[in-house]
Amino acid sequence: MFGNIKSYNKADNKVFIQYENIMATVEVINPYIINFFVPLHREQRVSKAVENLEVEPCSFDAKEEKNSILITTERLQVRIFDEFKVDIYDEMGRVICEDYRGDRKPAPRRTGDFKLAEEEGHKTAQEQGAEVTIVKKMEEDMFFYGFGEKTGHLNKKGYHYKMWNTDDPSPHVESYEALYKSIPFFIAMKDKKAFGIFFDNTFETHFDMGKENQNYYYFSSVDGNLDYYFIYGPSVKEVVGGYTKLTGRAPLPQLWALGYHQSRWSYSPEESVWELADNFRKRDIPCDVIHFDIDYMDGYRVFTWDKNRFPNPKDFLAKLKEKGFKAVTIIDPGVKKDKGYKIYDEGLEKGYYATDKDGVTYVNRVWPGDSVYPDFANEKVRNWWADNQKIMMDYGVSGIWNDMNEPASFNGPLPMDVMFNNDGIEAQHKEIHNVYGHYMSKATYEGIKKYTGKRPFVITRACYAGTQKYSTVWTGDNQSLWEHLRMSLPMLMNLGLSGMAFCGTDVGGFGHDCTPELLSRWVQVGAFTPLFRNHSAMNTRDQEPWAFDEKTEEINRKYIKLRYKLLPYIYDIMWQVENTGLPVIRPLLLNYQEDGNTYEINDEFLCGDNILVAPIVEQGRKVRTVYLPEGDNWVDYWTKEEFQGGQHIIKEAPLDVCPIYIKAGSVIPNYPPQNYVGEIEVKELTLDIYPPVKGESSSYLHYQDDGESFEYRDGKYNLFEFLLENNNELSISVSTKNDGFNKKYEGLKLHINNVEPSEIVVDGVKVDFDKSEGGIDFVVSLKGEHNIKIK
Ligand code: GLC
Numbered sequence: 001m002f003g004n005i006k007s008y009n010k011a012d013n014k015v016f017i018q019y020e021n022i023m024a025t026v027e028v029i030n031p032y033i034i035n036f037f038v039p040l041h042r043e044q045r046v047s048k049a050v051e052n053l054e055v056e057p058c059s060f061d062a063k064e065e066k067n068s069i070l071i072t073t074e075r076l077q078v079r080i081f082d083e084f085k086v087d088i089y090d091e092m093g094r095v096i097c098e099d100y101r102g103d104r105k106p107a108p109r110r111t112g113d114f115k116l117a118e119e120e121g122h123k124t125a126q127e128q129g130a131e132v133t134i135v136k137k138m139e140e141d142m143f144f145y146g147f148g149e150k151t152g153h154l155n156k157k158g159y160h161y162k163m164w165n166t167d168d169p170s171p172h173v174e175s176y177e178a179l180y181k182s183i184p185f186f187i188a189m190k191d192k193k194a195f196g197i198f199f200d201n202t203f204e205t206h207f208d209m210g211k212e213n214q215n216y217y218y219f220s221s222v223d224g225n226l227d228y229y230f231i232y233g234p235s236v237k238e239v240v241g242g243y244t245k246l247t248g249r250a251p252l253p254q255l256w257a258l259g260y261h262q263s264r265w266s267y268s269p270e271e272s273v274w275e276l277a278d279n280f281r282k283r284d285i286p287c288d289v290i291h292f293d294i295d296y297m298d299g300y301r302v303f304t305w306d307k308n309r310f311p312n313p314k315d316f317l318a319k320l321k322e323k324g325f326k327a328v329t330i331i332d333p334g335v336k337k338d339k340g341y342k343i344y345d346e347g348l349e350k351g352y353y354a355t356d357k358d359g360v361t362y363v364n365r366v367w368p369g370d371s372v373y374p375d376f377a378n379e380k381v382r383n384w385w386a387d388n389q390k391i392m393m394d395y396g397v398s399g400i401w402n403d404m405n406e407p408a409s410f411n412g413p414l415p416m417d418v419m420f421n422n423d424g425i426e427a428q429h430k431e432i433h434n435v436y437g438h439y440m441s442k443a444t445y446e447g448i449k450k451y452t453g454k455r456p457f458v459i460t461r462a463c464y465a466g467t468q469k470y471s472t473v474w475t476g477d478n479q480s481l482w483e484h485l486r487m488s489l490p491m492l493m494n495l496g497l498s499g500m501a502f503c504g505t506d507v508g509g510f511g512h513d514c515t516p517e518l519l520s521r522w523v524q525v526g527a528f529t530p531l532f533r534n535h536s537a538m539n540t541r542d543q544e545p546w547a548f549d550e551k552t553e554e555i556n557r558k559y560i561k562l563r564y565k566l567l568p569y570i571y572d573i574m575w576q577v578e579n580t581g582l583p584v585i586r587p588l589l590l591n592y593q594e595d596g597n598t599y600e601i602n603d604e605f606l607c608g609d610n611i612l613v614a615p616i617v618e619q620g621r622k623v624r625t626v627y628l629p630e631g632d633n634w635v636d637y638w639t640k641e642e643f644q645g646g647q648h649i650i651k652e653a654p655l656d657v658c659p660i661y662i663k664a665g666s667v668i669p670n671y672p673p674q675n676y677v678g679e680i681e682v683k684e685l686t687l688d689i690y691p692p693v694k695g696e697s698s699s700y701l702h703y704q705d706d707g708e709s710f711e712y713r714d715g716k717y718n719l720f721e722f723l724l725e726n727n728n729e730l731s732i733s734v735s736t737k738n739d740g741f742n743k744k745y746e747g748l749k750l751h752i753n754n755v756e757p758s759e760i761v762v763d764g765v766k767v768d769f770d771k772s773e774g775g776i777d778f779v780v781s782l783k784g785e786h787n788i789k790i791k
Contacts, residue, residue, distance in 0.1 A: 002038070004082040008069050010062045013055050015071055017080060024084050029229070030056040031073040033242050036086060038226040040132060042425075045227055047200050048435045049247045049466030076232055088195075088230060096195055097188070097230065100135040100216040107213060132201065133220035134228065142190045143599050144209045144217075145236070145587065148183030148463075148498040149475055151176045154490040154587055154602045156186065160211040164204045165406035165434050165462045169511070171479050172487070180406055180476045181463045182434040183498040184219070185243055192593055193234035196243050200227045202434045202464060223430065236590050237582060240497055244581025248469035250501040252578050255707035256326055256677040257399070257457045257472070258570050259288030260560050261533035262544065263506075266295035269309035270316055276544065277325050281675060285545050285557050286564045288676045290320070291401060291535065292329040300368035301336045303343055303391045317396035324676030326398035328457065333405050333440055334371030337363055343388065347374060352381045354429070357417045364409035373407055373414070376439035377432045378421040382446070389447030399457030400444050402471070405437035406462040437462025438470075445470035454708050459531070465499065472502035472531050480509030480540070485522050486617040490602045492529060496583025497590070502574070504531025508543040511536075516548035517619060517655065520555040524658035525615045527563040528607040530570065530584040555656045561673060566611075568669040568685065568702065573608040575703040584608060592629035595646070601627060610666040610700075611637075614651065614659040623652050626659055633664035635690050640753050640774040665698030666690045667722045677707065684779070686749045687722065689732070697725040705741050715740040720782075730755060730790040734780070747781050752790060761789040 003020025010016075015026045025045075027035040037045050047053070060073040071078040076096075077089040085099040109117040144156040152159055152174045163182035172179060184199040186207065199205060201224040209217045219228075231242035262280070267273045273290060280287040298304040305313045317327050335344050335353070347353055353361045353372040363370050375381045392400060407414065418429040441460040448456035458471040467473070475491055478484040488505040495503045507526035508514045514522075514536065523545070526532045536543050545556035563570075573584045582590070586606040588598035604614040604627065612634060614626040628634045630646030637660035643649055651659045662668065670686040685702070692698045705717035719738035725731045734748065753775040760769050762780055764787075769778035780786055 002082075002084045005069065005080075008062065008064065013057070013060075015062045015069065017069060017084075019082075019084065024080075026071060026078065026080060027055070028058060028060045028071065028073055029053070029246070031058055031060070031075040032232040032238070033246070034071075034073075034076065034078055034088075034230045036084075036226065036228050036230070038084065040226055041224045045225065047227075048202055048438060048464060049198075049200055051248065051466070051469075053246070084226075088232075090193075090232070090234070096190075096193065096232065098137045100137045100218075102215070104135065104216070104218075105213050129222060130206070130220040131223050132226045133218055134199075134226070135216050135218040138210050138214060138216050139190050142188055144186050144188055145589075146183070146186040146196070146494055146498045147207065148185070148500065149179050149181040149473070149491055149495050151179070151487060151491065153600070154493055155600050156209050156494075158210055158214075160206065160208045162204065162206050163434060165437060167404065167406045167408040167461075167476070169477055171481065171511070172484065174487075180437075180461045181473065181495075183463070183465045183500070185465055185498050187236055187239050187497060189236065189589075189593075189599070192596070194236045194239050194593070195233055196229075196231035196239040198229040198231065198243055198246065198465065200229065200465065201225065202431055204430070204434075236497070236593055237580075240499070240583070240590070241581050244468070244499045247466035247499055249499070249579070249581045250468040250472070250574070250577050252455060252574050252712065253472070253502060254455045254457060255567065255571055256288045258530065258567055258574065259532070259677050260286055260563060261289040261291060261328070261531070262287055263291030263293065263533055263535035264543075265536070265538045266293035268292070268295035268306070270311070273316075273320070277320060277323055279544065279546060281323065283546055283553065283557070284675075285553075286560055286673075286675050288324065289326050289328055289399070289533075291533065292327060294330055294332070294367055296329060299336065300332075301338065301341050301343065302331050302334075303388050305395070313395045321396065324679055327396065328399040328401050328459070329392055329397050330401040330403050331392070331444070332366060332403050333374055333376070333407055333436070334364075334366035334368060335374060336368035337370040337372055338368075344372070347372070347381075347384070350380075350384070352378070352384060354414075355419045356415070357419060359419070362414070362418045364414060365411040366404055366408060373418075374440075375420045376436060376443055377423065377427060379423050382439060382443035385440070385443040386447030386450060389444060390451045393448065393451045399459070400448065402437065402440050402444055402458060402460040405440045405460060406433070407436050435464045438464040438467045441467055441471035442469075453710070455710065463500075468499045468501060472504075473500055474503065474531060474533065474535075475505045477510045477537070478506055479511040480514040480518060480536070480543070481512060482518060482617065482619050484509055485518065485525065486603065488525065489605060489615075489617065490587075492585045493583075493587040493605055496585045497587070499581060501577040501581070501583040502530045503585070504529040504533055506535040507532065508534050508536060511540065513541045514543040516552040519543055519545075519548065520552055520655055521616050521658075523556045523559045525613070525617075527559040527566075527658075528585065528605070528611070528613050530574070532563060551655075558656065559658065564674060565670045566668070567671050567677070568704075569608065569610075571707075572669065572701070572703050576608075588612070588627070588629050592631060595630040597627060597646075598629050610663045610668060612661040612663070614661070616653050616658070622654050623650060624659065625649065626651050626661070628661060633693050634661040635664055635753065636660075637662055642754065662690045664690050665692035665696060665724060667700035667702070667724065669702050681743070683746045684749050685745045686751060689724065689750060689752045691730050691752065691755060692724050692726045694726050697723065699723045701737070704745070706743070712741075717741050718744050732786075732788040732790070734782075734786040734788070736785070745782050747779055749777060749779050750788070751775055751777050755790055757790045759791050761791065763787055
């Protein structure tokens, strides 16, 4: 296809390799990230995911060797051959990733009469016409992760996936190749070393991780450029860090967005919302957010309210806010085709909708009936859409839920040649489809930011790589099935590894009827997922936390309250996300890459660095094995029993117990109980402390700011460091690393687990302490530095 190498030259960070048929470019983004590019479709490398690419000036070498060009950075050696075959080695010259040289041989398939089916094997029709295909050699002991929101297990070896944003309402099962999101990124691990590949191509792409043939894996696209990044680790953390350096990191949200969200299709009219809100407060179940599904609108016209059901939305939302409830309203992309409807008329007049190939506004059917599709690929349209957010913000809405933006269509799929204006370049639906939701969320984010000045809360169903900069995501229309609770764990872990740190599922399940037991177990998982929203479809049975019986309600209350207690811990992780890109929900392997036993754990996860959750995800199960990763000790959150890592233990887990383990050496900040974020000003922060193993030390950073504005980016935040050292005695030192936010806590309440001291000395002075729950409690003021000794 490319031919043999004719010549090469190096300029800045790029090496241009002239092949017989085309020129390829290899760009050293930094010593461990390399981009490979061939302009098969368009001359320039234009990315929807990588905005403001930061290329580090770094020294590297390029020279001609026998049959190849060798590029050497501080971390990698990249050999490029004829036909643009690429092999990559580490700094010691050990192979990391090699292109496959043989012929592709799909596994044999048989017709009904046992004849060999076509050679093309299982490949899809589109794929047979793939324009770009990269085939890599599979090693025996490889593991794959990432790919965003996909069904199936944590390790993606042996799966074939398609990236084509798809709204399919039937139950999502393991054989599904595509769902709502397309994140063409994966992490490969071999010999405990990881690298990532980000195939930045918005057309329909395919990833076959050894399904076709176990000797190779490939990625391909029906069109577009050959444009992929190789991101070296060797730690998975470095790969995720590198990928999110390219595509961006989820920004710190407003604190309330981490509270509990209640949704259903739909709470409408107004009275039903009051009943819901009163129930939360009356039943002492915390809740911050109520979601308004499509029935709040006037005939599903976006940016309107149904005045019969909500006669005065502004007053109504203001009253809700007084009670601590923020409103998130759904806004779909489909604009009702309706002369006289302001939004429709305005967009039509300005030519802001996608058209057919002859330039006629394209019409399909969604909730409002015949609808048109804003061309979000066009910056002008995004600005217009951003400005429309003001309508909702003026009503007092706190966040926007973008749905149906694959885009969904009830009257058959949008033809591939529906036309968009991709910021000045004419582009067909087949190129824009996978970034339609991405662009919509970007517009929504920018509008909310412009009109409120606060950190926007956007939730989207469809996305592409990089959408994490603008929006949180939920995993679409799951169902109230145990299988879907089980599947949500690897799905969320892989979304997290794919940059989508702020994500969640519909707790309790969207379609189908939930059961009391399923809801309890799902709430236990939801309490640790960054987006904690219970949502269900119309005509399904009620599934609010109290919808079943008292026992179920009590369990739900317990875990929703636990979530509120852990809010400062989860907020700390979100602050880290903005700086590192590492997710909240983590597969164990992310933190314990040296421990091969963690590579295929589907039913446990870490919430940040310190909490391991091993939920029950099967009906009727009351006991389970838990694997505790090697290298740390783990304390049972409920019984305070301590275990060494590197072993399986058996944990009894009756319905009200979700197995939770805290890493020895942890400091977990806790808030006092409240009905919603900000109900009380937290003057005394509790630190739930789990001493390190004897002879060891550990540290924890706690972050505090106003919880809503962008002022933290100007240094208006506090950062506290807690150092724990367990030698002959346990000592704790408290210091302030940044002192920029003026509403600082006045004091700290320390709860130290599993200690029986005779005295406690704070800054040289003995202080009183109480014994409680297998540990001790005492209070210190938060002025200056402290040195605490537990003797
Ligand atoms: C879609 C969404 C779902 C929503 C429904 C009605 O199915 O995925 O969450 O409730 O549309 O708006």
